[in-house]
Amino acid sequence: MRKPHVITIAGAGSARVPALIGTLVNYKERFPLSKIIFYDIDEERMGLMEAYDRLVLNSFYPECQAVFTTDEDEAYRNTDFVFCQMRVGKTAMRSLDEKIPLKYGLVGQETCGPGGFAYGMRSLGAMKHMVEKVRSYSKDTWILNYTNPAAIVALGLDKMFPDDKRILNLCDQPYSLMKSYSKILGVPQEKLRARYFGLNHFGWFTQLKDTEGNDYFDTLRAYLRDHDFRPFNAEQRSKSWLDTYVRVNKYMKYLDEYVPTTYLQYYMFPQEIAAESDPEYTRADESRDSREREVFEACERAAGKDSMDREDMLTNSVFGNLMVEVAESIAYDLNNEFIVLVRNEGIISNFEETAIVEVAGTIGKEGAKGYPFGPIKPYYKGLMEGQYAYELLTVEAFMEQNYDKALMALILNRTVVDPSKAKAVLDDLLEANKDYWTLSKEA
Secondary structure, rough: OOOEEEEEEEOOOOOHHHHHHHHHOOOOOOOOOEEEEOOOHHHHHHHHHHHHHHHHHHHOOOOEEEEEEEEEEHHHHHOOOEEOOOOOOOHHHHEEEEHHHOOOOOOOOOOOHHHHHHHHHHHHHHHHHHHHHHHOOOOEEEEEEEOOOOHHHHHHHHOOOOOOEEEEEOOOHHHHHHHHHHHHHOOOHHHHEEEEEEEEEEEEEEEEEOOOEEHHHHHHHHHHHHOOOOOOHHOOOOHHHHHHHHHHHHHHHOOOOOEOOHHHHHHHHHHHHHHHHOOOOOOOHHHHHOOHHHHHHHHHHHHOOOOOOOOOOOOOOOHHHHHHHHHHHOOOOOOEEEEEEEOOOEOOOOOOOEEEEEEEEEOOOEEEEEEOOOOOHHHHHHHHHHHHHHHHHHHHHHHEHHHHHHHHHHHHHHOOOOOOHHHHHHHHHHHHHOOOOOEEOOO
């Protein structure tokens, strides 16, 4: 029997949490828990899910204590892992992140472009506070951060807490893509091993083999050139999500050496994507009217029940599985393989040493370690240097409250480029986010 742990879910009002609880139930032999502390600053939203969360735990995990709290001291005082998935400003601010750029014909997306910039600025402040609070109690607690935009948050936390080795930033997109490749190739996901390089939401797969050494990469490349790319759970996805996968095919009709992450579409086809977007109904609205509504309806049905009869337990085979598998690999020093976010330090030999890169690697009791990749070619290096400069300037703009650096960041971003549009969208975002972050021009 493995030693059980205490975890805190920070952002327990997220619509992802009920499915995460289902995943924790399914993994309870692999990653046993004695207590889950549900923490959110929004008691009402968290309360909408409490009946469901308690019902699942009472039905399938009675040995695990559940605590719901809005007290951050109670949340962080005695815990082994913090599973962090904050959405600062909730859906209302996400909606503005997506809609304000579209006013100027720019990509309206929550992690890429101007929307990702604004979300990143909000996330950095909340994450800084959270890390300081957790560390006021323990230097040993693992912080598994799922807060977006992961690229900006990971770089910002590394700049603000450079010696903290127990902050691990995660992204489920490579994990999700591997699941889709598994379905395309007919090979179990647990047998596939990838090589990958880039920045978060800005990278490429370069190799795909199974544990017996069979090479599937050329087969995958050929498939993605010649067929519409559909995710493993296409029947559950909205059209806007399916469109992001199809553009992988479009990119690979130009360059098929490597397989890009789906998010690269926003940087390669920004004008096309902005033109196709509805500025009155973006993915924030779509998510609220589909996935979130389904989750809240399931939670409503749980109220007053004492059994799960005629109720399916929600699970998440991507976000949930990745979060729990990472925690398991740390807790029991398994050094399992993942796509990881780590400080470069020579992993990509001709790229900035202090950048946070995304590569294949392992995770164990010492954290994440990336496999050495070697040099990258000029095309990829040029793209990554521009994107990294944008990320770095965004972090510096937050830390220094510097308007000019924020403007430079947006001009550098491939989804913007035009200085006049960069200034206009920055000023609008600054006004919309005045309760979360501020900027000042240099004297």
